[in-house]
Amino acid sequence: MSQGILAIIKTQPGKGGDFEKAFGDLQAAVRANEKGCLQYDLFRGEEDTYYVFEQYADEEAMKTHGQTEHFKTLGAKMGPFMAGRPDVKRFPKVS
16 A cells, blocks of 8 residues: 655754755655655745655555665755754555
8 A cells, every 4th residue: 555754844044955955865866766656755835844745655665765775875964954853744545
């Protein structure tokens, strides 16, 4: 069953551009290397808030994502621009 994730990320004031660049590098690696990832998109909200919409073909693809070397390496590069840990919500696809 397809799995969805919504990650809500707050960035430090004035660091949104840096965060977007770091995310772009991760997004490119995910799209190139993770066939089970169906969607990995960044949306900007208000007041230094970003939303990452992710969809995976199944639970295994979702678990694999967090274990990839590119996620560990490139994901860590976003950390200095973030204002705390992301709020991650997981959802099984209904239809």
